[in-house]
Amino acid sequence: MSGAARLALIAAGGTGGHMFPAQALAERLLADGWRVKLSTDDRGARYAGGFPPEVAREIVRSATTARGGLAGKLSAPLRIGQGLMGALRAMRRDRPAVVVGFGGYPTIPAMGAASILGVPRMIHEQNGIMGRVNRIFARRVDRIACGTWPTELPQGVEGAHVGNPVRQAVLDRAAAPYHPPGDGALHLLVIGGSQGARVLSDCVPAAVAALPDELRVRLQVSHQARAEDAERVTRAYAEAGIRAEVRPFFTDVPERLAACQLVVSRAGASSIADITVIGRPAILIPFAAAAGDHQTANARALAESGAAVVLPESVLDAESLARDLRAILTDGPRAKAMAEAALSLGRPNAAARLHDLVTELTP
Numbered sequence: 379m380s381g382a383a384r385l386a387l388i389a390a391g392g393t394g395g396h397m398f399p400a401q402a403l404a405e406r407l408l409a410d411g412w413r414v415k416l417s418t419d420d421r422g423a424r425y426a427g428g429f430p431p432e433v434a435r436e437i438v439r440s441a442t443t444a445r446g447g448l449a450g451k452l453s454a455p456l457r458i459g460q461g462l463m464g465a466l467r468a469m470r471r472d473r474p475a476v477v478v479g480f481g482g483y484p485t486i487p488a489m490g491a492a493s494i495l496g497v498p499r500m501i502h503e504q505n506g507i508m509g510r511v512n513r514i515f516a517r518r519v520d521r522i523a524c525g526t527w528p529t530e531l532p533q534g535v536e537g538a539h540v541g542n543p544v545r546q547a548v549l550d551r552a553a554a555p556y557h558p559p560g561d562g563a564l565h566l567l568v569i570g571g572s573q574g575a576r577v578l579s580d581c582v583p584a585a586v587a588a589l590p591d592e593l594r595v596r597l598q599v600s601h602q603a604r605a606e607d608a609e610r611v612t613r614a615y616a617e618a619g620i621r622a623e624v625r626p627f628f629t630d631v632p633e634r635l636a637a638c639q640l641v642v643s644r645a646g647a648s649s650i651a652d653i654t655v656i657g658r659p660a661i662l663i664p665f666a667a668a669a670g671d672h673q674t675a676n677a678r679a680l681a682e683s684g685a686a687v688v689l690p691e692s693v694l695d696a697e698s699l700a701r702d703l704r705a706i707l708t709d710g711p712r713a714k715a716m717a718e719a720a721l722s723l724g725r726p727n728a729a730a731r732l733h734d735l736v737t738e739l740t741p
């Protein structure tokens with residue numbers, strides 16, 4: 379049955395890691411005739427440009443953006459309380475058929491209001507270790523969908539494994555033909571999650587500069603660097619005579635992934651989902667300080683299946699990275715086997731499965 383005119387309220391927190399799976403579900407629900415509203419805060423709203431225009435036009439703001447310092451901490455309960463009152467008013471007005479939370483503080487008002495008003499609700503957890511806010515609501519929702527499996531859930535709570543939904547632009551390139559490294563150009567994509575990663579800016583240009591000349595001259599690097607690091611990263615590549623495009627954020631990661639021979643990436647859940655749905659070999663550098671070291675957990679399945687080499691930050695330096703880059707870029711059959719292993723872990727139907735769970739929840 380199609381979901382004509384039913385409204386789904388999607389709540390997601392401020393990082394790309396929560397916003398991209400939310401976007402993927404929004405796209406799927408809209409395609410099935412649902413109306414969709416998005417509840418997020420100012421940080422999350424920066425990702426709204428990627429959402430379909432009818433969702434981006436009218437965001438339900440949840441004023442929970444974290445502020446620094448003691449004053450910020452002390453005022454947090456007040457801001458969450460105000461957010462909750464606003465969410466209750468909006469929910470009484472809009473009457474959503476379902477509320478889906480993707481984690482992060484900005485989801486507290488919408489998930490809290492849905493609990494109070496008895497609106498059918500579910501959460502999607504992207505990582506193998508449940509985030510703090512999803513944990514708060516884990517016992518107060520009708521369904522829990524998990525992106526990674528197994529996921530550590532609170533005792534007595536059950537989850538369904540759906541995978542991490544990826545954007546339509548990624549699905550459009552699912553299993554795109556892979557051209558393993560040979561004699562031609564070598565495209566290297568370097569992404570540090572939604573915020574960029576300083577450690578990659580410190581290491582990758584130096585590692586690439588240490589590669590043998592015959593590899594270096596064929597390299598073409600797309601490197602996402604934090605805005606404050608972009609200039610020095612650009613300079614480092616230029617000084618090493620390497621063609622590189624350095625940007626704080628690539629809006630066309632799906633295209634660049636499809637075109638590349640190798641990815642160097644953090645191990646956030648959506649980064650991994652994109653890499654495995656398109657199917658590309660990767661060197662993963664998990665963010666060691668992520669809650670519960672969940673990025674290392676995220677990367678494990680790829681390492682075990684041979685899809686990726688995992689370099690923990692503790693052993694990462696330009697030399698170790700150069701060794702791995704060289705090993706993969708000079709071994710086409712190995713790169714091809716890695717790409718195939720990655721593809722076998724991809725879950726291109728995650729958004730569709732999540733959509734089905736949402737539909738089951740609503741009369």
Ligand SMILES: CC(=O)N[C@H]1[C@@H](OP(=O)(O)OP(=O)(O)OC[C@H]2O[C@@H](n3ccc(=O)[nH]c3=O)[C@H](O)[C@@H]2O)O[C@H](CO)[C@@H](O)[C@@H]1O
Nearest residue numbers: 393394395504569571572602627628631646647648649668
């Ligand atoms: C530091 C931290 O705690 N990070 C968490 C955060 O990661 P983070 O916010 O970095 O999110 P993910 O790695 O999950 O996703 C990043 C997304 O941004 C896209 N992208 C990236 C760079 C770019 O230039 N353009 C672009 O479009 C990627 O293709 C991917 O789809 O949320 C994830 C999901 O809960 C967690 O797994 C991560 O551990």
